[in-house]
Amino acid sequence: SQQGEEDPQALSIQEGENATMNCSYKTSINNLQWYRQNSGRGLVHLILIRSNEREKHSGRLRVTLDTSKKSSSLLITASRAADTASYFCATDGGEGAQKLVFGQGTRLTINP
Amino acid sequence: KAGVTQTPRYLIKTRGQQVTLSCSPISGHRSVSWYQQTPGQGLQFLFEYFSETQRNKGNFPGRFSGRQFSNSRSEMNVSTLELGDSALYLCASSARGGYTDTQYFGPGTRLTVL
Numbered sequence: 001s002q003q004g005e006e007d008p009q010a011l012s013i014q015e016g017e018n019a020t021m022n023c024s025y026k027t028s029i030n031n032l033q034w035y036r037q038n039s040g041r042g043l044v045h046l047i048l049i050r051s052n053e054r055e056k057h058s059g060r061l062r063v064t065l066d067t068s069k070k071s072s073s074l075l076i077t078a079s080r081a082a083d084t085a086s087y088f089c090a091t092d093g094g095e096g097a098q099k100l101v102f103g104q105g106t107r108l109t110i111n112p
Numbered sequence: 113k114a115g116v117t118q119t120p121r122y123l124i125k126t127r128g129q130q131v132t133l134s135c136s137p138i139s140g141h142r143s144v145s146w147y148q149q150t151p152g153q154g155l156q157f158l159f160e161y162f163s164e165t166q167r168n169k170g171n172f173p174g175r176f177s178g179r180q181f182s183n184s185r186s187e188m189n190v191s192t193l194e195l196g197d198s199a200l201y202l203c204a205s206s207a208r209g210g211y212t213d214t215q216y217f218g219p220g221t222r223l224t225v226l
Binding site for chain 2: 030031033035040041042043044045048088099100101102103104105
């Protein structure tokens with residue numbers, strides 16, 4: 001079963017706008033990670049946020065984590081056409097499962 | 113460092129056949145995990161190997177198996193292929209594995225079962 005659920009499933013915006021994607025999960029976590037996947041290819045790690053962190057930045061990316069609501073958000077500022085991809089959140093499997101459990105992903109399209 | 117490599121990149125098989133996929137991790141990484149990605153089920157964890165031992169396993173039937181060699185290279189095998197096994201199979205390597213490490217993914221093997 002999926003631990004993370006992304007929202008929205010698809011998002012289409014104009015180049016230069018900001019894109020926000022949300023992820024909700026069910027069990028307590030140790031950390032949450034975000035990955036990007038370009039069409040049908042491997043995943044690229046974007047950022048990891050630990051359960052004791054509330055916000056983390058990396059370049060144009062900003063990730064927040066609210067463990068009380070079991071949710072995270074990924075903000076991409078000043079979007080570019082190259083940001084077009086699917087974005088996945090991943091959490092540990094809960095109960096020390098020692099594995100990553102991915103959500104269904106958000107398909108982001110940046111229109112020129 | 114060279115990234116994670118997977119071979120072959122594309123594969124077409126027929127029902128009932130078996131298939132072996134290969135993954136070479138980043139040099140120095142001891143953990144290799146395998147995932148299956150389909151449009152319907154998304155990314156699902158298959159298993160993880162660390163230092164030649166299977167450390168964790170997902171909810172897949174016994175037709176799916178794997179192994180890891182002393183050089184950390186890993187193979188996964190699917191026997192008696194079914195149409196539903198058509199998917200992108202991704203492997204990922206990390207230094208320590210599990211949920212604490214960043215996973216570095218390969219480009220995947222696209223398996224089509226006819």
